[in-house]
Amino acid sequence: MSPALPAGDPVPADGALPATAAVGSAERDLGIYLHVPFCRVRCGYCDFNTYTATELGGGASQAAYADTARREIDLAAGVLARAGVAERPVSTVFVGGGTPTLLPAADLATMLDHVRATWGLAPGAEVTTEANPDSVTPASLEELACAGFTRVSFGMQSAVPHVLATLDRTHDPERLPDVVRWAREAGLAVSVDLIYGTPGESAADWRTSLEAAVDLEPDHVSAYALGIEPGTKMGAQVRRGELPMPDDDDAAAKYEVADDVLTAAGLSWYEVSNFARTPQDACRHNLAYWRGADWWGIGPGAHSHVGGVRWWNVKHPRAYAHRLEQGQSPGAGQELLDDDARELERIMLGVRLAEGLELAPGTGRVPERHRRAVAELIAEGLVEMPPARQGRIALTRRGRLLADAVVRALTP
Template sequence: MSPALPDGDPAPEDGALPASAAVGAEDRRFGVYLHVPFCTVRCGYCDFNTYTSAELGGGASQVAYARTAVDEIRLAAQVLHDAGLPSRTVSTVFVGGGTPTVLPVADLGTMLGAVRDGWGLAEGAEVTTEANPDSVDARSLLALAEAGYTRVSFGMQSAVPHVLATLDRTHDPRRIPEVVRWARDAGLRVSLDLIYGTPGESVDDWRRSLDAALATGVDHVSAYALVVEPGTRMGSQVRRGELPMPDEDDQATKYELADSAFEAAGLHWYEVSNWARGPQDASRHNLAYWRGDDWWGVGPGAHSHVGGVRWWNVKHPRAYADRLAAGRSPAAGREVLDEDTRAMERVLLRVRLAEGLAVDELSTTARRRVAELVADGLVDPVAALGGAGARRLVLTLRGRLLADAVVRTLVA
């Protein structure tokens, strides 16, 4: 079961935004997230807002979904126009899920076409879709590229069969090199997603996964520590004692191994959980989140942020489809962030980036704590204590392992 939606104020029926959302918009990039809430099988660790096709019907079905999403895209374009936001082309599009590639490529192209019609795509726009390795083939990847997609992120997770089985992943790990090659042949940039710390995964298992990912020559890797969420199948297994809770020390060791392996292969960290061969290989869409740009999230349960206004859609695909069919916004609630909250979130997000956070952007109290963070080995001393106006807070390897503690120190 997916987590509950946040608390917030009621969202207006027409989705209208306050005038404050337009302030400074010309200095912010604009991206679109498209949520596809379908999977063939629900993985035991997953708490995302996803459904199997057997659970849904009517306007919420996979067959009808692209048309429903297009309705929200058209609504979004009208809402932003009516709020007085300047005309901005879309810099990045990210299609996530779920498993977006359970939809026909034609449907993924239809949704991208609606984004193009509503706002236009910036020159060189990054257009990414997530995919499971067993949900694509050479022909479908070529069709994605022809439809305008530029990048694909494969959910590899592990190269070890027993680890994949614990995660309830169904793909054959031997297929990874093949799908990477097909995607590259189609002209797509490729990223691989890995998970470390799965119950029963040894350090040697993790090394095997790292070696397998790097053997593909991929230019971007994301590696995330497994989090056992309440309400998931894995959460129930841990609660019943059938699986052990992931060990934090084990996960720290595996993070250090990953960072060392990626660096040796020429992939450098640019965010705590992400490594790329060069700036051109980084996920520009995710960077937009961490830098506080604007984005509209399309789909059930999707979140959006424009100019300090954050809102979220109803979760269930049927309720989502019904609202749009009735000409209403699918937004379930929203909040208008005050300046203190926006400042706190800038610290929370930007401190995770290798480019760091300008010390001058910190509060007076937080600036006094920088020396403490340096002394604890959590931030780079050269960057933090450099010349006036050039001081930046950049995490060390130890700081990346304790990023949440760094944030707590800065915003306390």
């Protein structure tokens, strides 16, 4: 089961935003996240807000989901307009889940068409969908490309059957070259997601997965350390002693192998867990998160952020659909970030980027309150200061392994 939503203040029934959300909005990009909460099988490690057909029961139809999402898009447009948030074409759209491609490609196209009709898409907009390798066909990928999708992110996770079995992944790893080829033929850019540190995964297994990913010649690779989350099947297996808890040293060693293999293949890190073939291949939607842009999350459990206001929707698809049918916001809670909270988030997210963190934006200086901490971090080999970027720090490879420690050193 996915984790509980955070505590927060009530969201107004009409979803209204405070006037402060509009301040500076014309200078910020706007992204749209579309959450599709359906999966054929729940993976044992997953704590995302997803549901199988048996978990949903009645009242939450996959067939009606595109129309339900369109209702929230309409609500979003009204809320932003009434708040005075600048009208802007959407820079990025990301369809995640769950398994978005469990829905017919026509439904995903319907949702994208409604985003386009509501706000417009900026020239060169990035439009991504996640997909499982066993949930696409040449025809469905072609239909997505014709609808305006530019990019697909495949949940590869591993190339080793016993690792996939431990993760409860259902696809055949030998299918990956086919689905990547189909995506290329449709004109879509390709990203693959990998997970390392699965119980029972050897160093040789991880290298096999990396080499298989490289052989696909993707534009982008995400490599995430497995986290064991409470409430998941895998969490219960670890608690009962059926699986070992992932080891931090093993994860660090595997990250270094990933960095070596992916870098040698021409993929450069631009965020701690993400590698791109060129700067243009970096995921612009995720960069918008890390840079504090505006985004509206459509769907049950989806999170949004506009101008320092953060809110999140009710989790269950039935409750989500019911609220929208009643003409009400599906928001479950919200928080207004004060200056200290916004600065903390800027540091926490910005420090993870290869472009480096600007310690005092616009000044080119290291603030007095950070000087000692930065000196110590440099001495410990965790950060460096690029000569051409005064006032910025960037993580070293060792720093990438200890990014949380860097954040702690830079915050009170």
